[in-house]
Amino acid sequence: MTSDHGSSRTSTVDSSPLLVKALEKSLEVKDKVEKCANELSTVNETIKKEMAAGITLHQAEKALAQSESVEDRVHECAGELNEVNNVLAQEIDDRNKLNRELIETLQELSTTQNVLSDSQNVLAIAHEVVEEAKQRTLRDFATGIPNRELFNDRLDQAIALARRCDWILAVMFIDLDGFKQINDTHGHAIGDRVLQVVAQRLYEQVRSEDTVCRYGGDEFLYLLVNPRSIANIQRVAHNVFDRISQALFIDDLTLTVAPSIGVAVYPGDASTGQELVANADAAMYRAKEKKAGCIFFASIP
Structure with a gap:
């Protein structure tokens, strides 16, 4: 017991x-x-x-x-x-x-x-939506490549880096000759398709450290970071000219546009991003007048 x-x-x-x-x-x-x-x-x-x-x-x-x-x-x-x-x-x-x-x-x-x-899922989705919306505001609606705002931001960063590292930079200002005629003849939808093909061809040329953007209308900008020499800038500009000049096949149409390219180099041609773009634009207009294809700002008398 x-x-x-x-x-x-x-x-x-x-x-x-x-x-x-x-x-x-x-x-x-x-x-x-x-x-x-x-x-x-x-x-x-x-x-x-x-x-x-x-x-x-x-x-x-x-x-x-x-x-x-x-x-x-x-x-x-x-x-x-x-x-x-x-x-x-x-x-x-x-x-x-x-x-x-x-x-x-x-x-x-x-x-x-x-x-x-x-709630966490909702916050994550909201964050993605905000980030996506932010990215859309920095991208060109028609072509999907960076817009002017994003380009200017990257240009300012590149100049600051070039100043510290003693690099050169180059900005190519690209205008499409014959684009207005395509737009007027075939309509804006075909015109947008042409811009998309040109943007894609530019993207094929660009390095990871470089940036291309649609500046507005039929104008594009191409930033080359630390190209090392004027000869390298000339080679890239020549490749861009040849690639854009190739025939475009859109639906049953065969179209062509010829680029006019102006080039300005930092620090020789300008000390700020705004001046660099303005001088590249001036060189582009000289190339268009002379039908020269590509002109460097430094060569303008």
Whole structure:
């Protein structure tokens, strides 16, 4: 009996204090009931033996009184056991209520996590939309290449870098001869297709550190970062002229445009981005007048 009691108490170490107390009380009542049962059994056996031997009335009354006393203690234990059962029932109800509250809390936390996850997804999508919108504001709508704003920003950065590293820079100003006639004859939709093909051909020539942009109308700018020599600038300008001059095949049309290119070099021709573009523009107009293809600003008398 002792070992059973010890193991029962050990198993309830992690329970609540009230539950532990109730279980201990239950064990005490169990002990009392067992003792009373043993005692009652002994009394009954004694009465049987004495009755068989022929007991007196006084002895019988005494034995019955002893038996009734044991029964009273049994009833008392029953009352205590009922109290213990009530405590245990209340504890079970409390624990069930706590479990329900815990489950509800976990469900709420799960819902909150889903909401947070959804919010994070929304924020990520919003960030992507903002970034995409920002990129669109820096790109030309018709051709998809950088616009004037983005070009000017990169030009200023390139000049600052060239100043620190003692590099040269070049800006080519490109105008499409014959584009107006194509636009007037075939419409703006075909004109936009021509601009897209020209933009693609320029992009084929550009290095990762360089930038091309649509400046406006049929005008494009090409920034060469650290081309190292005038000869390299001339070679790139020649390649750009030849590539743009090739025939364009759009639907069932075969079209041609010829570029006029003006080139200005930093720091010899200008010290700022604005001056560099303006001088390249002036050189382009001289090339258009002379139908020379490409002219450097430094060669203008």
